[in-house]
Amino acid sequence: MELLEYGFMQRALLASLMVGLAAPAVGVFLVQRRLSLLGDGLGHVALTGVAVGVLTATAPVGTALVAAVLGAVLIELVRARGRTSGDVALAVLFYGGIAGGVVLLSLAPRGQATNLDAYLFGAITTTQASDVAVFAVITVVVLAVVWMLGQRLYAVSDDEEYARAVGLPVLALNVVLAVLVASTVVLSMRVVGLLLISALMILPSAVAQLVGRSFRSTLLLACAIGVVVSVAGTAGSYYTGTPSGGTIVLLAIALFLAVTAGVTLREATARRRHGRRAEVHATHPHEHGEGCGHRAVPHGDHVDYDHDGHLHAPHRTVSGIHYDEHSERAVAAPPVGTERP
Amino acid sequence: MSDPALRLTGATIGYGDVAIVRDADLTVRQGEAVAVLGSNGSGKTTLSRGLLGLATVLGGTVEVLGSPVGRLRERGRVGYVPQRHTVSGAMPATVREVVGVGRLPRLGLWRRLGPRDRAAVAEAVDAVGLADRLDDPVASLSGGQQRRVLVARALAAEPELLVMDEPTAGVDAASQMALATVLARVSAAGTTLLVVTHETGALSGVLTRAVVVDSGRLTYDGPLAGAGPAGGPDCHHPDEPAAPPVRGYRLDQPRPAPDAVRVRDGSR
Numbered sequence: 001m002e003l004l005e006y007g008f009m010q011r012a013l014l015a016s017l018m019v020g021l022a023a024p025a026v027g028v029f030l031v032q033r034r035l036s037l038l039g040d041g042l043g044h045v046a047l048t049g050v051a052v053g054v055l056t057a058t059a060p061v062g063t064a065l066v067a068a069v070l071g072a073v074l075i076e077l078v079r080a081r082g083r084t085s086g087d088v089a090l091a092v093l094f095y096g097g098i099a100g101g102v103v104l105l106s107l108a109p110r111g112q113a114t115n116l117d118a119y120l121f122g123a124i125t126t127t128q129a130s131d132v133a134v135f136a137v138i139t140v141v142v143l144a145v146v147w148m149l150g151q152r153l154y155a156v157s158d159d160e161e162y163a164r165a166v167g168l169p170v171l172a173l174n175v176v177l178a179v180l181v182a183s184t185v186v187l188s189m190r191v192v193g194l195l196l197i198s199a200l201m202i203l204p205s206a207v208a209q210l211v212g213r214s215f216r217s218t219l220l221l222a223c224a225i226g227v228v229v230s231v232a233g234t235a236g237s238y239y240t241g242t243p244s245g246g247t248i249v250l251l252a253i254a255l256f257l258a259v260t261a262g263v264t265l266r267e268a269t270a271r272r273r274h275g276r277r278a279e280v281h282a283t284h285p286h287e288h289g290e291g292c293g294h295r296a297v298p299h300g301d302h303v304d305y306d307h308d309g310h311l312h313a314p315h316r317t318v319s320g321i322h323y324d325e326h327s328e329r330a331v332a333a334p335p336v337g338t339e340r341p
Numbered sequence: 342m343s344d345p346a347l348r349l350t351g352a353t354i355g356y357g358d359v360a361i362v363r364d365a366d367l368t369v370r371q372g373e374a375v376a377v378l379g380s381n382g383s384g385k386t387t388l389s390r391g392l393l394g395l396a397t398v399l400g401g402t403v404e405v406l407g408s409p410v411g412r413l414r415e416r417g418r419v420g421y422v423p424q425r426h427t428v429s430g431a432m433p434a435t436v437r438e439v440v441g442v443g444r445l446p447r448l449g450l451w452r453r454l455g456p457r458d459r460a461a462v463a464e465a466v467d468a469v470g471l472a473d474r475l476d477d478p479v480a481s482l483s484g485g486q487q488r489r490v491l492v493a494r495a496l497a498a499e500p501e502l503l504v505m506d507e508p509t510a511g512v513d514a515a516s517q518m519a520l521a522t523v524l525a526r527v528s529a530a531g532t533t534l535l536v537v538t539h540e541t542g543a544l545s546g547v548l549t550r551a552v553v554v555d556s557g558r559l560t561y562d563g564p565l566a567g568a569g570p571a572g573g574p575d576c577h578h579p580d581e582p583a584a585p586p587v588r589g590y591r592l593d594q595p596r597p598a599p600d601a602v603r604v605r606d607g608s609r
Contacts, residue, residue, distance in 0.1 A: 028432060031431050031432060032430050032431050032432045034431060148451055148453070149451060151441065151442070151445060151453065151454065152445055154434075154438070154442070155442040155445055157430070158430045158434070158439075158442070159423070159425075159430075159442075161395060161423060162421060162423055162442075162494075163442075164393075164394065164395060165393040165394065165395055165416070165419070165421040165423075166416050166417055166419065166420075166421060166443075166445075166446040166498065167413075167414075167415070167416025167417055167446050168445060168446060169450070205432070209431065209432050209433055212432070212433045213433055213435065213476075213477075213478045214433060214434060214435040214437075214438055214476070214478070215432055215433060215434040215435070215438050216438065217433075218432055218433050
């Protein structure tokens with residue numbers, strides 16, 4: 001592999017591996033909480049931190065982390081107040097962040113400010129050796145917190161009112177999630193870019209939720225997808241000479257569209273085939289189950305219910321449950337459209 | 342068993358500074374099974390939310406399990422079934438995962454679910470009759486089954502007080518029966534029940550006492566039978582049959598129109 005011979009490429013690929021793993025791990029909670037754009041906002045805020053780092057000649061990764069974490073805590077406190085002005089306060093913070101970053105960077109000595117593009121959209125040549133170490137620490141911390149508090153973050157993201165009623169520390173968990181997002185934003189500032197990181201949090205989760213059955217499997221799948229598009233996009237941008245962040249995001253979008261099309265097609269085909277093979281009780285008046293009043297008849301790998309002489313097989317679909325006619329004959333050799341006993 | 346499960350003294354409950362329930366006095370002993378009845382907008386949901394710390398106590402006192410509601414440390418002792426028709430959030434989740442959330446309040450700040458918790462989750466799911474759906478995505482369940490998942494989530498916490506908001510509204514008959522069975526069992530085990538509802542329907546065999554809320558005031562407190570056949574003297578269902586609609590028919594008979602088993606005014 002030619003691209004692995006270059007130090008900058010090794011560092012870029014390492015950084016992309018870490019951000020690809022961490023971004024979807026916090027992104028699934030943002031999607032669950034319908035707060036997809038929090039990462040975007042914190043990316044704006046982080047830019048001010050970057051500018052402060054450039055101006056004061058300190059490592060911009062550290063100052064960006066401080067700015068993003070402060071912004072994250074502030075956002076959650078404003079949200080917790082629950083006033084209508086919260087929305088406006090967020091806008092002030094977000095646009096203040098990016099405007100402050102742009103203005104401060106323009107004050108930097110000539111030549112420095114041209115790096116703005118790299119911070120916003122990612123570049124493969126910019127990852128420093130010291131960055132990789134910081135990124136590794138951030139990644140380990142983010143993944144450890146998600147592993148430890150994932151069930152609680154899920155609870156709060158899924159049903160905040162219930163979490164509050166049963167005494168989970170809702171505000172603290174929301175702050176933890178926001179700080180995780182802020183840390184992940186900083187992780188992105190080399191290869192993905194502060195304006196594009198939100199896509200790497202959200203899109204792998206959006207793909208995974210189309211095919212996942214459990215929250216856990218969705219989270220793991222999202223991380224796997226994140227790693228693949230992130231590393232592939234970074235490697236691809238080496239050959240095409242395009243900004244790595246944009247390349248990664250376009251890859252993720254392509255995957256999202258392909259999976260959406262695939263799932264839609266599969267469902268349509270399954271529905272059509274199903275409609276041909278069996279009598280469909282689309283508007284079955286009640287649900288069979290324990291204590292429904294109908295005799296349960298074990299039938300191969302499932303249980304049918306004897307409904308006035310018809311064997312009804314419960315059948316789950318995306319839109320709910322319906323019932324097929326399962327006579328013995330029909331299952332042994334399903335003849336097309338002739339299933340009524 | 343010395344402290345009452347609930348004690349409201351001159352309690353005024355509302356949101357912000359708007360009072361919805363005014364000057365309520367109510368004592369519920371541990372182990373009682375109480376229906377909170379009333380029409381839409383009567384304040385019965387606000388009353389229950391006040392007990393959960395979700396609405397503000399503006400005056401008087403509200404004590405839950407012996408502590409003022411704002412200072413109840415172990416909120417996990419209270420189980421809550423919200424008024425929601427579906428469970429599914431944006432991301433897929435299995436029945437096991439949703440019900441597992443019910444155990445979290447017992448686990449402190451950071452501990453993960455252990456073997457004991459997983460057993461309680463499986464037990465709670467079994468209690469609501471969904472043991473065969475434990476690892477299915479909740480989105481694949483019917484509305485009534487999803488409501489039972491929310492009940493299982495509350496049961497998994499093994500609460501001392503169980504507050505339920507409209508658990509039977511819009512739920513199919515099989516789920517209503519499963520619900521009545523499980524509530525009878527937890528009530529017999531000593532759990533205090535507080536069920537906010539329009540109509541006691543399938544649950545009238547479990548609930549023994551009724552409190553009627555009308556325009557923010559408690560207007561009746563006594564045996565369930567005395568609260569009127571279809572949800573209390575102030576209930577606005579004059580056209581309903583005297584017998585609770587759900588209990589009255591058997592599943593293998595022709596079904597009445599779906600409306601008869603639903604709450605009629607389409608509450609959320």
